[in-house]
Amino acid sequence: MNKHSVIILIIVTLLLHAWPAWRHFSQFSREPYSTFRANPLSVVNEEKARPSMLKEFINPESVSDMVHVSSICELADGRLASVWYGGTREGSKDTAVFISIRDADSREPWSRPRVIIDRKSASEELKRYVKKVGNAVIFTDSEGRLWLVYVTIAIGGWSGSSLNVKMSNDGGDSWSTSERITLSPFFNVSELVKNNPVFFENGDFAIPIYHECFGRFPEMLWVRTGNNGSGISFRKTRMAGGRRLIQPSVVACDSYSGRAFYRNLASDRKVAFSTTDNAGSTWSEPENLRLRNPDSGINALLLSDGRILMAFNDSSNSRESLSLAISDDCGSSWENVSTIENEEGQEFSYPYMILGRNGTIHLVYTWKRRHIRHLAFNDAWIDIQKGVRK
Amino acid sequence: MIPFAYSFIFSFLLVVFILQSVLKKIFAVNIKGYMQALTILLISVLITAIPFQGLCLAQWIFSMNANFSIPLTAILLSRVIDNASGIRLLDRNAVLTSTVFGLIAGTFLYPMALGLGRFDPYEIGWSFSFLFMILMAVTLLLIIVKNRFGIVLTVCILGYNIRIMESHNLWDYIVDPVFMIISCIYITTSAIKHMYTRGPV
Structure with missing residues (x-):
């Protein structure tokens, strides 16, 4: 390198870093990082007054031997969509991600499940x-816009997972090509997803994810969609370290404060939680709640009146019972x-x-690994249940 | 498309390097010269591109790791050109610097990124941060002392700006687990060789 080339390289380096x-x-x-978009809905009074509870199977005639890990959302037109994965058994090569859609207000059954992605189509797209x-x-x-974030595995078990994203602009009829998200410097493995995203005032959102390999810890995947959805960018932050907390469920209490609840892998068998006061940028040291957790997935939801509802397995050692608990103080007492x-x-x-636009709470879960069950109920039903227990 | 193209180039260089090494070291074939180089390149393209069980070799390698770092690719390119023509893009000093860099970066990044402690250094690679400032300072220093690894680091930031890889994180452009392991082996063997060539005091 002569003197001139050194000078040129220095200038180029400075410009490339600038x-x-x-x-x-x-x-x-x-677009500075935004505040939480808490979603207290103004629910019609008579709707609130009449307790209602609907129980149904999304896939009454199961098309696969095993189904697991369901999620649900409300589409832009008000319909409901649910996805889950199913196959011969958990982790088998024939697993596929299924979708079923239903009109929110009608008594029509859920549509016949159809495959959005399986290993063959994922392999082609990725x-x-x-x-x-x-x-x-x-x-x-x-x-x-409808988002599907899903896990693929190339080697090994769940610790070999990577996250991918697909989008749909027509309510799930057609989907974009899958895109792999790089989230780990170590062969991009051990990143998984389980629970709802949390939304921000500026349109950004963050998906609670978790790492499950040498360490087992919760993380936030921040997604910025930019103007008109162009230029989607991802970044990831850690919520806690260690080897015991996974599958975070994040709830915004107000614009800045929120709570994250964790599945606890430790022997103390309690639901753990941590707190943020800066809209998820940093989180407090995790502590245990009194609610039991048998090393199983949980989910928390902010209700229209500011209370938090949690669905969890109320046991220290089995998934035989599924319960609901409620908190009036942003998750401190239940x-x-x-x-x-x-x-x-x-x-x-x-x-x-999820909380529907009409105030209905929709709960989906794995039912005996054979079906995905959907419960739709309202605040009034919860209040009656509270009264019954007392 | 660009990330896969980059990955294809990496896979192709890897195949060329392995072919060169096998021919040279096992079969004692002279691999220097235009005809030899052209033959090896053509065979390498075929090996890299022909599908096996639905995927070509480049896609299989892409499946295992889609983000091989630019320094590793640069070392591979340098070795391939050296084997074919005797021209060294990266001299011994630059290779040693790159491996020291790979070992330090990997030792700092991987244990914490995989869960040791609460701080995740991978977070600082998503957008402009002090990692960029450190990288710029190291790059400028190496360029000033005329170490060619400085040019490789300049290519890293160029690659990051134009998103040559699937990753959007700067760390993946400057280090990867394979590069760290190779760096570790290279430094260890260099140290052992150095000790033996010095002889007993």
């Missing part, structure tokens, strides 16, 4: 080997509301809840 700096500061000044597909979460963003399933030797697990 570009990401300029992009970062210009974007941040235009241009790489895919051994199997797994956990999937579906939700609608602030622009009405009161058991109802046991919605309880049968010895059976499994009722992986709950996932």
